[in-house]
Amino acid sequence: MDSNNVNQDLESLKIRLLADLDTCDQGGGDGLEELKVRYLGKKGEIYGLMRGMGALPADQRPAFGQMVNTLRDLAEERFAVLESRAAEQAIAAKLSASTVDPTLPGTRSELGHLHPLTVVRDDTIDFFRGMGFELAEAPEVDHEWYNFEALNIPPEHPARDMHDTFYVDEGVVMRTHTSNVQVHYLLGHEPGPVRMLAPGCVYRVDNDASHAPMFQQVECLVIDENISFSHLKGVMLLWAEHVFGKGTKLRVRPSYFPFTEPSAEVDVSCSLCGGAGCRLCKHTGWIEVGGCGSVDPAVLTQVGWDPERWTGFAFGFGIDRIALLKYGIPNIGLLTRNEAGFLRQF
Amino acid sequence: MLLSLSWLKRYTDLPDDASEISAALTSLGFEVEAVQVRGTGIEGVVVGEVRACAKHPEADKLSVCRVFDGVEEVPVVCGAPNVAAGQKVLFARVGAVLPGDFKIKKANLRGQESFGMICAEDELGLGESHDGILVLSASSVPGTTLQEIPGLCDTTFEISVTPNRPDALGHLGVARELAARFGKELRLPELPLAESGAAAESFVTMKVEDAASTPRYIGRVINGVKVGPSPEWLVHALKSIGKKSINNVVDCTNFALMEWGQPSHAFDLDTLAGKTVVVRKATAGESLVTLDGETRTLKAADFVIADAEKALVLAGVMGGTVSGVTEKTVNVFLEVAYFDPRAVRAQARRHTLSSDSSHRFERGVDPLVTARVSDYLAALIASTCGGSVATGRLEFTADLHPVTPRVVSLRPARAAKLLGVPLDAARVKSLLEGLEVRFVEEDGDTLRFAIPGFRNDLEREVDLIEELARRLDYNTIPAVLPALPLKPVDLPPAEEQARALRGTLRDLGLSEALSLRFMSKRALGNLNLAPEDSRNDFVPLKNPISEEWELLPTTPLPALLHALERNQNMQEHDVRLFEIGRAFYRAEKTGPRSTGVREEPVLGIALMGEWKESSWSARKQPVDFTRLKGVVENMLERVRVDLEWVAGVGSKAGFLHPIESATLVDPVSGDVVGVLGTLHPKVQAAFGLKLPVVVAEIYPLALLTAPHRPLKFQAYATHPASARDVNLVVGEAMRHGDLLAVVPKNVAYLNATRLNSVYRGKGVPEGHKALHYTFTYRHMERALTDEEVGTSHAQVTAALAAADGVVIK
Numbered sequence A: 001m002d003s004n005n006v007n008q009d010l011e012s013l014k015i016r017l018l019a020d021l022d023t024c025d026q027g028g029g030d031g032l033e034e035l036k037v038r039y040l041g042k043k044g045e046i047y048g049l050m051r052g053m054g055a056l057p058a059d060q061r062p063a064f065g066q067m068v069n070t071l072r073d074l075a076e077e078r079f080a081v082l083e084s085r086a087a088e089q090a091i092a093a094k095l096s097a098s099t100v101d102p103t104l105p106g107t108r109s110e111l112g113h114l115h116p117l118t119v120v121r122d123d124t125i126d127f128f129r130g131m132g133f134e135l136a137e138a139p140e141v142d143h144e145w146y147n148f149e150a151l152n153i154p155p156e157h158p159a160r161d162m163h164d165t166f167y168v169d170e171g172v173v174m175r176t177h178t179s180n181v182q183v184h185y186l187l188g189h190e191p192g193p194v195r196m197l198a199p200g201c202v203y204r205v206d207n208d209a210s211h212a213p214m215f216q217q218v219e220c221l222v223i224d225e226n227i228s229f230s231h232l233k234g235v236m237l238l239w240a241e242h243v244f245g246k247g248t249k250l251r252v253r254p255s256y257f258p259f260t261e262p263s264a265e266v267d268v269s270c271s272l273c274g275g276a277g278c279r280l281c282k283h284t285g286w287i288e289v290g291g292c293g294s295v296d297p298a299v300l301t302q303v304g305w306d307p308e309r310w311t312g313f314a315f316g317f318g319i320d321r322i323a324l325l326k327y328g329i330p331n332i333g334l335l336t337r338n339e340a341g342f343l344r345q346f
Numbered sequence B: 001m002l003l004s005l006s007w008l009k010r011y012t013d014l015p016d017d018a019s020e021i022s023a024a025l026t027s028l029g030f031e032v033e034a035v036q037v038r039g040t041g042i043e044g045v046v047v048g049e050v051r052a053c054a055k056h057p058e059a060d061k062l063s064v065c066r067v068f069d070g071v072e073e074v075p076v077v078c079g080a081p082n083v084a085a086g087q088k089v090l091f092a093r094v095g096a097v098l099p100g101d102f103k104i105k106k107a108n109l110r111g112q113e114s115f116g117m118i119c120a121e122d123e124l125g126l127g128e129s130h131d132g133i134l135v136l137s138a139s140s141v142p143g144t145t146l147q148e149i150p151g152l153c154d155t156t157f158e159i160s161v162t163p164n165r166p167d168a169l170g171h172l173g174v175a176r177e178l179a180a181r182f183g184k185e186l187r188l189p190e191l192p193l194a195e196s197g198a199a200a201e202s203f204v205t206m207k208v209e210d211a212a213s214t215p216r217y218i219g220r221v222i223n224g225v226k227v228g229p230s231p232e233w234l235v236h237a238l239k240s241i242g243k244k245s246i247n248n249v250v251d252c253t254n255f256a257l258m259e260w261g262q263p264s265h266a267f268d269l270d271t272l273a274g275k276t277v278v279v280r281k282a283t284a285g286e287s288l289v290t291l292d293g294e295t296r297t298l299k300a301a302d303f304v305i306a307d308a309e310k311a312l313v314l315a316g317v318m319g320g321t322v323s324g325v326t327e328k329t330v331n332v333f334l335e336v337a338y339f340d341p342r343a344v345r346a347q348a349r350r351h352t353l354s355s356d357s358s359h360r361f362e363r364g365v366d367p368l369v370t371a372r373v374s375d376y377l378a379a380l381i382a383s384t385c386g387g388s389v390a391t392g393r394l395e396f397t398a399d400l401h402p403v404t405p406r407v408v409s410l411r412p413a414r415a416a417k418l419l420g421v422p423l424d425a426a427r428v429k430s431l432l433e434g435l436e437v438r439f440v441e442e443d444g445d446t447l448r449f450a451i452p453g454f455r456n457d458l459e460r461e462v463d464l465i466e467e468l469a470r471r472l473d474y475n476t477i478p479a480v481l482p483a484l485p486l487k488p489v490d491l492p493p494a495e496e497q498a499r500a501l502r503g504t505l506r507d508l509g510l511s512e513a514l515s516l517r518f519m520s521k522r523a524l525g526n527l528n529l530a531p532e533d534s535r536n537d538f539v540p541l542k543n544p545i546s547e548e549w550e551l552l553p554t555t556p557l558p559a560l561l562h563a564l565e566r567n568q569n570m571q572e573h574d575v576r577l578f579e580i581g582r583a584f585y586r587a588e589k590t591g592p593r594s595t596g597v598r599e600e601p602v603l604g605i606a607l608m609g610e611w612k613e614s615s616w617s618a619r620k621q622p623v624d625f626t627r628l629k630g631v632v633e634n635m636l637e638r639v640r641v642d643l644e645w646v647a648g649v650g651s652k653a654g655f656l657h658p659i660e661s662a663t664l665v666d667p668v669s670g671d672v673v674g675v676l677g678t679l680h681p682k683v684q685a686a687f688g689l690k691l692p693v694v695v696a697e698i699y700p701l702a703l704l705t706a707p708h709r710p711l712k713f714q715a716y717a718t719h720p721a722s723a724r725d726v727n728l729v730v731g732e733a734m735r736h737g738d739l740l741a742v743v744p745k746n747v748a749y750l751n752a753t754r755l756n757s758v759y760r761g762k763g764v765p766e767g768h769k770a771l772h773y774t775f776t777y778r779h780m781e782r783a784l785t786d787e788e789v790g791t792s793h794a795q796v797t798a799a800l801a802a803a804d805g806v807v808i809k
């Protein structure tokens, strides 16, 4: 075989290859696979040249082989470029073919909800627990001695008028406040420092827009050897700021609870109007949140603690009331109707 | 307690600004619930004189009057039935402004011109009465503006008075507090008493037989009174606090009541049988018609004021219809007494009757002021109603009745310690002085004070300490945090568990309910309970609010089912509720302070409707037993408790479907931890529920004591598992649990069994179902060979195939 012929074949193959690649490229990559098989396949034309090399004189073979390899490298390089371009185009086509409407609503799970009073209750517990208060409880149906007498409210005392009491039996009541926990707790402990917290349900014969026959209170009790009324104010202020925000002011008014003395009602500055006066605070700038006072010595005496040595304070507030204020719930009755429209908001 | 500002001003000087007084009252412990300023927003209303009054020619109900307003006489059309010539009235001139920015204009009413309006009380915001126009006293001067008429435009404060402060149930007591707060003098009312003629005891015999309930009783006799209308100042004073004028004598007693807080009673002396007044116990069955018109059958425990023949007054509570002062009365027996607070309270409760008098006696009137008020009131009656006060008092004082002030000790150092403010003896004395608590003597660190009679509540050192705090103003006491040791506090286990249960159920898509802890017998009856069911051991309330709330709940389910029904009626059908409620059961009384009630928390779950994802594309499935079971399983998984599941509930829960139900049992103690299932169709219907409902009742205390799996790391397999599927056809009676029980426990490498589907229908014979299971085999440390898997799986299939009525496909 004539080496010239072989060289010419190689040259024309190269020209054809480049022309075909151009055509294919212009055609958007159509027929790229077949083209690659035709030129670079095991039975392709470039390997065909290799096979034809045997016809060359031995001394010309290396040089010719070199040229064929160069052509093969060129072809592989050009095919790779076209292939990657084609792959890009294919992905682009696939992406643009999507029919998914991204403005459709997400596929969600339906969340459950905790009751708002649980949220407030747990928050209260955690707040006081963080300050070393321990949780305590007492029966909701209790002997009136714990609910009244031990709290310095004897039978036939006008202070009982402040409690519209449910009776279940002679001398057995639905507790009217969580203060009965104080009595059970103190009776169950040796005299010593106390930091106690008691959330729970209490009951009054009452039912209107702002009173429910069952509601929840939290009772706090601190006893130690040097506890004063000013400590009561300090702890209450801390709590008020936690619940109603930094800068909340406290107003303490004299009141009367037979089991505390001095006794007080606690108002906080209205979180809605900041004290300027609005509907929420009935234009007073203040919102009543609870009752409190220094532990009356009579209570300590009743449970066998020495009131000369031990002094303390107690305060109680309504969880319901805090929740109503916090979430702007207009009617206490909504809390126990268990309507889906209400529950799913929390 | 309603206070009139002009009334308070009789006794002390007060700021002009009502809001300042209001703030002072509140900070003193008398919470102001309402302030009413009468006569504000009114202009151009003056005293008018009706000089002529004739029927309107065209309208029966209208009158045409000539009214002189101090300047001119104008025609005025008036619709009030009580208008008459000669009256002095409140007249709104043309151009006047009435409350609500209502302007008076010239008008023409059926052809008659009208230049102004004759006003009724309510039109001026002076009261509620719209009975007719307000007729003023004849002495009123035409042209005087409304604001100049004494007693009409007043400010009132509605204060709430705590039970320990009966002294604030009279204007004088409140004035005393305000005087101390504002640093002003208190002017006690004084009237010169002129006694004349024979001694009081020559007109009447007075006996107190029941000294225990009537420790102090004083009578005075006023002869020759002229009963009639009260003078204007007295009418206005009473009216300003919403009291009606009755007659001059009764008004005087009511005035003293609202001034001193001391009730009194005026008898028509000439109607007293035997001219005798006896304070005695009632005889059982005796009766008395009280002023409210009720006939009261008296009980032996009652004590009454009687004459020689009959009971006249339910002592301390309410007078009777006979023996009171009327227009015919000439001679008056005036009673001023101190009745025992407990006795009056018991009496008032026995007759479910409360009055201004009983309210004060119950709380304790001033035991030291009885004679003084008696003298004052006698003088007031004589000066107001004419007549002469007979010489001397008729007096009774029980042996134990205090005649001098109580003395109470106080250590200033103790006060400073309890309040957290510096206080020395001098400061303490001066603070208490303002409340008429007078320093008596000093004994080392202890001061002794004489307590005025009107402050019965001050008995102990701590009571005086509270007074010091009040005088300082609670708001001046600094807020200080106590220095207490740091102390970590764990939640009690029950609380910890409750949080875990709530949190898990919330995560599972349930919403927490909160129900009033009351129940009705009807709802309980609707639960289809077996007679011996402990849910029947309910505790009834003695004084329930309603029949719906007559019992304490023994289960949270009725409340949850009512909630589902309420939601259903609001077109909310897919509702999933849980609640940790409380159950109350009757129990044995174990001691003198035992309640005979056992209470414990109970978790209730109630699911209704479809368990839907809140997405437009998600699948919806009606809730059923397996869904509920899954919820409970998830919950137990979270709290790491393994319980024994027993199919069915037997008679333990009649409200559940007999087959679609299960009982949860503590595998160690055997205690029932809960029941769950589909609501029995009868119960579903009884609660008015349209869709099937599944419910669970779980006892958190039993759950707490059940064995908990400790949370410890477990090695887990990382090599792939080999799965083998099995298709079975079995009769309907064969349950999943029965099939699982057939599979030997000791098959090597068997790691998990999963039920993929239950199919009934084409290709499966009637009364049968096809079950598709996947059994998974795995080794902890390596991949299993096909042979190993095959050997194990063959054991499984062989066991299944050997079971009765199982066909492996």
Ligand SMILES: [Zn+2]
Residues within 6 Å of the ligand: A270, A271, A272, A273, A274, A275, A276, A277, A278, A279, A280, A281, A282, A283, A285, A286
């Ligand atoms: Zn406000």
